[in-house]
Amino acid sequence: MNFSLDNRKVSLQPKTTQELARDILTASRTRAASRTRAEQSMAIELTGIVKRFGNFTALNGVTLAARDGEFLALLGPSGSGKTTLLRILAGLERPDSGTLRLQKQKVDAIRPSDRNVGLVFQHYALFRHMTVFNNIAFGLNVKRGDERLPKSEIRDRVLRLLKLVQLDNLQDRYPAQLSGGQRQRVALARALAVEPKLLLLDEPFGALDAKVRKELRRWLRGLHDSMGLTSIFVTHDQEEALELADRVVVMSQGKIEQIGTPAEIYDHPTSPFVYQFIGNSNRFECEVSRGQVWIGGQSFGGTGDVYPDGPAFAFVRPHDLEIRAAGSGYGIPATIRQVFTAGNLLRIELDLKDRKQIVEVEVDRSRSIGDLTSGRDVLLTPQRIKLFPATGAETPPMSEPVRRISQAG
Amino acid sequence: MTVLEGRITEPQIAGPSTAGGKEPAGRPRSSAITEPLPVRLLVIAIGLLFIGLFLVLPLIAVFAMALEKGLAAYLAAITESDALAAMRLTLTVAAIAVPLNLIFGVAAAWAIAKFEFAGKSLLITLVDLPFSVSPVVSGLIYVLLFGAHGWFGPWLKAHDIQIIFTVSGLVLATIFVTFPFIARELIPLMQEQGTEDEEAALVLGASGWQTFSRVTLPNIKWGLLYGVLLCNARAMGEFGAVSVVSGHIRGLTNTMPLHVEILYNEYDFVGAFAVASLLALLALVTLVGKSLLEWRFGRELAAARH
Numbered sequence: 001m002n003f004s005l006d007n008r009k010v011s012l013q014p015k016t017t018q019e020l021a022r023d024i025l026t027a028s029r030t031r032a033a034s035r036t037r038a039e040q041s042m043a044i045e046l047t048g049i050v051k052r053f054g055n056f057t058a059l060n061g062v063t064l065a066a067r068d069g070e071f072l073a074l075l076g077p078s079g080s081g082k083t084t085l086l087r088i089l090a091g092l093e094r095p096d097s098g099t100l101r102l103q104k105q106k107v108d109a110i111r112p113s114d115r116n117v118g119l120v121f122q123h124y125a126l127f128r129h130m131t132v133f134n135n136i137a138f139g140l141n142v143k144r145g146d147e148r149l150p151k152s153e154i155r156d157r158v159l160r161l162l163k164l165v166q167l168d169n170l171q172d173r174y175p176a177q178l179s180g181g182q183r184q185r186v187a188l189a190r191a192l193a194v195e196p197k198l199l200l201l202d203e204p205f206g207a208l209d210a211k212v213r214k215e216l217r218r219w220l221r222g223l224h225d226s227m228g229l230t231s232i233f234v235t236h237d238q239e240e241a242l243e244l245a246d247r248v249v250v251m252s253q254g255k256i257e258q259i260g261t262p263a264e265i266y267d268h269p270t271s272p273f274v275y276q277f278i279g280n281s282n283r284f285e286c287e288v289s290r291g292q293v294w295i296g297g298q299s300f301g302g303t304g305d306v307y308p309d310g311p312a313f314a315f316v317r318p319h320d321l322e323i324r325a326a327g328s329g330y331g332i333p334a335t336i337r338q339v340f341t342a343g344n345l346l347r348i349e350l351d352l353k354d355r356k357q358i359v360e361v362e363v364d365r366s367r368s369i370g371d372l373t374s375g376r377d378v379l380l381t382p383q384r385i386k387l388f389p390a391t392g393a394e395t396p397p398m399s400e401p402v403r404r405i406s407q408a409g
Numbered sequence: 410m411t412v413l414e415g416r417i418t419e420p421q422i423a424g425p426s427t428a429g430g431k432e433p434a435g436r437p438r439s440s441a442i443t444e445p446l447p448v449r450l451l452v453i454a455i456g457l458l459f460i461g462l463f464l465v466l467p468l469i470a471v472f473a474m475a476l477e478k479g480l481a482a483y484l485a486a487i488t489e490s491d492a493l494a495a496m497r498l499t500l501t502v503a504a505i506a507v508p509l510n511l512i513f514g515v516a517a518a519w520a521i522a523k524f525e526f527a528g529k530s531l532l533i534t535l536v537d538l539p540f541s542v543s544p545v546v547s548g549l550i551y552v553l554l555f556g557a558h559g560w561f562g563p564w565l566k567a568h569d570i571q572i573i574f575t576v577s578g579l580v581l582a583t584i585f586v587t588f589p590f591i592a593r594e595l596i597p598l599m600q601e602q603g604t605e606d607e608e609a610a611l612v613l614g615a616s617g618w619q620t621f622s623r624v625t626l627p628n629i630k631w632g633l634l635y636g637v638l639l640c641n642a643r644a645m646g647e648f649g650a651v652s653v654v655s656g657h658i659r660g661l662t663n664t665m666p667l668h669v670e671i672l673y674n675e676y677d678f679v680g681a682f683a684v685a686s687l688l689a690l691l692a693l694v695t696l697v698g699k700s701l702l703e704w705r706f707g708r709e710l711a712a713a714r715h
């Protein structure tokens with residue numbers, strides 16, 4: 001495994017990180033053997049959670065379950081309620097109704113300090129007057145009575161965690177002297193120090209620049225795999241959610257839109273919101289009749305009689321729209337507005353001719369399409385269509401994409 | 410294929426090569442937001458004139474008048490028994506009022522900044538109340554409450570407790586008048602710092618007290634020191650409120666400001682200005698202390714406010 005952190009290439013033997021993580025996990029398991037509570041990662045059950053702030057309903061009946069050791073992403077736009085849900089899990093907010101079970105135990109009335117969860121904040125919330133060492137040791141230093149550990153053991157744990165997050169020689173630094181990525185790793189080590197049963201992360205990489213963000217999130221996934229700790233992280237970055245999570249929970253306006261694996265979410269979205277939120281999309285008003293999809297009087301494929309007749313929306317991804325020269329007969333007429341270069345892709349913005357709508361097409365640069373200039377007339381043909389009836393009712397799950405009937409020429 | 414290069418490019422990093430209107434090397438670059446030199450000089454001159462006329466000149470006058478009859482007379486005036494008693498009383502009152510206001514101020518700021526509760530805006534208004542009320546009225550409040558003909562007057566008399574015209578009355582009046590200093594310094598500071606640090610501490614398993622002592626207190630220590638300094642300066646220099654509740658019993662219920670008034674009314678100018686010079690000295694020490702704090706810990710003070 002090679003990690004590149006802070007512009008240094010740090011080569012880690014796979015054994016080292018895993019060994020460390022396993023050490024920590026095994027040590028905690030041994031310690032807990034004498035405790036009455038079963039020592040396993042917590043399963044989570046949320047049922048009908050409702051939370052209001054004044055007139056604003058942040059969560060409107062959320063039901064969710066997470067398995068032991070799962071890496072779950074809460075994905076959604078601002079205001080979808082995902083951070084509120086996380087805070088309810090941590091105990092920082094109380095739901096107005098609904099129940100919350102951590103490992104089968106009702107924890108609604110249990111204070112955050114007693115829930116044994118770890119929370120990593122978007123802006124780290126490191127204690128600025130304490131060194132890195134004392135920050136990480138904080139959770140261990142505030143333990144009271146018989147839970148309190150001897151100083152030497154606290155020291156051991158902190159040093160091992162520092163090694164795990166690869167900040168070995170920085171224990172005497174203050175947070176103000178660290179970079180963003182380093183601070184986030186300290187925040188993570190601090191949360192892990194108390195051996196939580198559940199790890200919660202609130203947009204953990206939101207405040208970091210793109211390169212550091214990419215490196216850290218892959219590292220986090222690796223860490224999760226070694227430790228097997230149930231983790232839930234909140235993000236509005238779909239790329240992050242789809243790349244990291246075992247399952248993604250797409251939220252909008254206080255409700256869960258869809259729960260599924262990243263592949264399920266991307267390939268088989270069950271609502272227009274999910275389709276439009278994940279990846280780019282174009283939406284065409286169309287008509288389903290005689291078992292076909294009709295856009296602007298032209299048929300673009302058979303629906304296989306799965307969909308009812310009537311108005312509908314046809315969603316097409318930008319890379320599923322084919323551009324041909326005008327005059328070749330078949331296709332939605334459009335005029336090129338502007339062409340953008342994005343790496344090895346061309347992004348083409350077009351105005352439709354028969355309605356006021358801007359459509360986006362993505363094309364690989366290497367494919368020659370002919371002359372693409374602003375103002376040129378072209379024809380668009382969708383290759384794959386995702387259909388949603390205009391009534392707004394949910395489509396049957398796992399619906400098949402509509403295939404264009406192959407046309408000659 | 411003709412393609413238009415689009416908007417998706419690396420952001421331009423502003424540097425000397427991209428800034429327009431470059432000055433010749435060696436001269437400082439004139440910024441577009443700085444006033445021309447004459448305007449700057451005029452504004453600074455007005456500021457200095459104001460400070461000179463209303464602050465420096467009176468201060469110099471105090472010391473000049475105090476030393477008018479020579480050093481020996483000056484020293485005699487400030488070591489006179491009534492003057493010493495006044496100094497002791499001032500110090501005593503401050504020593505009680507400031508720590509109490511410290512506790513009240515921290516508690517009020519903590520409640521206001523970290524919690525939502527009914528009546529919060531009322532509390533904020535009440536904190537500012539002593540500032541908007543005339544000091545004489547502040548003293549009068551206590552006379553009306555605890556004086557012989559006040560609301561609690563008969564009850565106090567029955568229990569043989571005297572508040573007005575005693576040290577306790579002075580302390581109460583001083584507490585009232587100097588209450589806002591520490592609270593007002595801490596409230597915006599704590600509001601800016603937010604509750605995230607405390608939330609992190611709670612989730613890590615800290616109790617309420619541990620959170621306060623290990624996380625909140627260190628975060629506010631410079632603001633606290635600032636507030637204590639200001640509170641102390643006002644506590645020692647308060648005149649109006651204290652005058653009303655004092656009774657002016659020489660050697661017993663006279664603080665330094667009150668003593669200055671008495672001496673002045675007896676035409677003992679040297680004595681009056683001598684004691685006044687001590688108060689002026691206190692003011693200067695406070696200013697220097699404030700500046701020292703800002704100079705040494707300015708960075709941390711600013712950092713604590715994010």
